[in-house]
Amino acid sequence: MFFSRRIVTGFLITAVALVKAQSESGQATYFEVGLGACGVNNVDTDHIVAVSEALFDSFPCVVTAIVNITPSNSAMHSELSPGNPNTDTVCNRVITISYGGITQQATVTDRCGLVKPRSERFETVFKYLDDGLTAQRDVRKTTWMKLFQLAETPAQMERVAATFPRWRAMRKSFDEADAELFARRCDELNCGPLALTVFSDHPKHGLPLSHLAGLQLVHSLHLRHPVASTVTASALLKTSGFHGPEGDLPACAMLVSATLESFNPSDAQIADGEAIPDPRPAQLLRSLLPVLKHLSSSTPASLYRPPPSAPAYQHLRARFSEKPKIWLAESLTKIQSQLESPEVKALRLGEHAKWVGDAVAKFVPQDPAVKSVEAGAQ
Structure with a gap:
């Protein structure tokens, strides 16, 4: 997991409020802010988090639209739209980060690959x-x-x-x-x-x-x-x-x-x-x-x-x-x-x-x- 604004070292336990009772453990590191995978330009003062690629990609991008079946009847239709940051269901979710007895919240705005050496x-x-x-x-x-x-x-x-x-x-x-x-x-x-x-x-x-x-x-x-x-x-x-x-x-x-x-x-x-x-x-x-x-x-x-x-x-x-x-x-x-x-x-x-x-x-x-x-x- 990658964080801006806060310097975090060692291991952290991330209680991810994405699905019930899901959590992740990882090592914190640093990343350069800017345009993230969720289509948002991040700056140093933002309290944000980038989750692992595996977690990020496990949430589909869903597009929901109203489809007219007959002139008098319509229905909601959903389809996958991978790679679209505007519809990725993990983007902008708030997660809780616990480390050393301190708890903070951050918004998911990006995905990260493997931590560099x-x-x-x-x-x-x-x-x-x-x-x-x-x-x-x-x-x-x-x-x-x-x-x-x-x-x-x-x-x-x-x-x-x-x-x-x-x-x-x-x-x-x-x-x-x-x-x-x-x-x-x-x-x-x-x-x-x-x-x-x-x-x-x-x-x-x-x-x-x-x-x-x-x-x-x-x-x-x-x-x-x-x-x-x-x-x-x-x-x-x-x-x-x-x-x-x-x-x-x-x-x-x-x-x-x-x-x-x-x-x-x-x-x-x-x-x-x-x-x-x-x-x-x-x-x-x-x-x-x-x-x-x-x-x-x-x-x-x-x-x-x-x-x-x-x-x-x-x-x-x-x-x-x-x-x-x-x-x-x-x-x-x-x-x-x-x-x-x-x-x-x-x-x-x-x-x-x-x-x-x-x-x-x-x-x-x-x-x-x-x-x-x-x-x-x-």
């Missing part, structure tokens, strides 16, 4: 953007969202980011929603350093660092890249007008976890040159742990405790505003484990284990299955 759709949209920037003509602002969503590789995200200065040169701007989606996709595609480069140079790229985008940036770097990158990302929060790690609980927890990870670097960090011993992480750690202790003890649990449905921490599916809660829970759990590693034990930080355990109990929702087992044991 994602890479092909990316290239089509990117060419539209590139041509528009080259000719310095108006480009739909939603194009950026489409490209962020369609990108499948860090290389594709780099191509998109390389066009940001050209957009700025046209005196155009990005908003926080653009920045947050860019940061999220860089996290999901493991190209956090690209996001760090972009957000570090606002005059060149123009992406405003919102609080959520800043935390997503920290999350994208803190366990997969050198701790220095996480320090820089954390500092960007403060320079953008928000609390840095000294006043932001999720940011502080992720930075502490990143610092502890540097004592037992991952393969990715080793590849980034993190394997050489450096005394600075130990100094940073000793200054951060008291801050994390204060923040975790003084912050109400209700402010950052994830909802009960959050165990398994599927942060890719979580609502964006809920993610900092999940990142905090993940980081505290990780810190508790990291303090037990031989490399960290050599730093003699054992006095921190108790309050870290208290923080885990406070901010990490316990699996109901584990809780029931413990209750049975008692």
